[in-house]
Amino acid sequence: MVNEKLSSDNLKNVDIAKDVLDQLPCMVMAVDLDFNILFLNDTGCEWMGDDFENVEGKKCYDLVKSAHCRTDNCRIKQAMNNDRKYVWRNEITTGGKTFPIEYTAAPLKDKDGNIVGGVEYVIDISERVEIEKEVQEHSRTIMELSTPVIKLWDGIVILPLVGVIDTMRAQQIIENLLSSIVENEATVAILDVTGVPMIDTSVAQHILKTVSAGKMLGAEIIITGFSPNVAQTLVTLGVDLSDIITCGSLKDGVSKAFTLVGRKLV
Template sequence: MSSESIQLLFDTIIKNEKSIIQGWLENLKSIGKETKKVLSASELEKQAKDFFDLFVVACRSKNFDIHSSVWQDTREFLITLSKNWAAVGVSSGQAARFIFSLKQSVFEIIAKEQLKAELHNNVVWDANILIDELGLFVIEMYQKSREDIIKRQQQELLELSTPVVKIWNGILILPLIGTLDSARTQIVLENLLQSIVDTESSIAIIDITGVPTVDTLVAQHLLKTVSAARLMGTQCVISGIRPQIAQTMVHLGVTFSDVVTKATLADALFYAFNAVGFAVQKKS
């Protein structure tokens, strides 16, 4: 890498920008066939043209560092593009090849310059580094976007998996299914407390029939939820304590000494109705 080769690379790109974009759009057709279900050919072409316009503007600055301020507009465009691709289902490989496919067109133009062998190799090497850095930047931004989407989906699933149901005036049920970890406990706690405020319920049944095991950590999470609800003036009843869970809790020394516990949800409902002043009996 030398200042001469970098200068020549940028001069070549600027001088031949129309030929380069035409060649690149031709190379992108193979990617367009793969992404046509989520991204039309016209959309892909427009994105390529918009990127290339910014790319040429940055090249005019003759600054090789893509993390410098002169490349900011190009970076922001690629960040937005990566987010959109991640959202619609374009793969990471397709996103990377969008940039890397620019190489062939640039290399062909450099070859036509008929430079001396050493200078030609240096210019090609500089072009390779520049486009690789842009491609790696796209991959990084795409991966970050995918991680953000996954985190948001996990959050949505957590919220969906912890519904608080009002079954009667003053009575809520919170059925738990699956493992109860710290993240999910926070969602459970927020949903329950908000429902208590919204419904002014005095009884909340936490049913753990679907929780596979109750260890000291799960017990702490449950007690945290019960304590928070109690501060809101609501009594919690824990139901669904199966025999094997009861044995495990005794073995671990885990107790809910100051919490009403019931073996089944039906028992908890019977208790809750009595607590709010209703009697459950068969019709004569």
């Protein structure tokens, strides 16, 4: 009982809410309707490189700058005007540093439910952004390795495709093939789809775009290796391949490519 009473008495002298907010690793800032700072926790003060006594009452946009400050896209302004929360990513500059953030902006209300300002919870996501960039870079590398363009001969390049092709990979195929056409000054490009089990309408449209783009670069595109199932699917879907050079096998496609560049396989 004595310990409980002492504990209770001690808590009377502690601002629990402020202490909890000061322990958070994110910045917590409250402003009034005119964007004057009412509260800033310890993390926020550290980010700004100043004490709360020196920032209290100052405009938040003078101390924490972002592309949305002083615009209608300011989320804390929208939170106060629309009485709702906003979660957003942005980049801020404060304390002489610029870094990416994720934050929640919400209205600040009094006991009667009237909006008297706004509050922001701001998280530094620098590490997360770096990890996301690394993952994207690794994914890009994997995509490039899965869509290798090979120089077969002077003026001829070949792109053998294996596996399922989704929209993202189809876009990568287009970029790799067109880049290779330019780099190798190719006049013929072979797109071999022997290892592709299925081609839907979306992928077929990407192939048609590839052919059109290749012709704009001065290269003829030969598509080889349509399986009977894929051919039947394309006919059923009504995909028009009449303007595209197609060959049943890669061997026939290579022979056709050499003919187009004025050479002959013996």
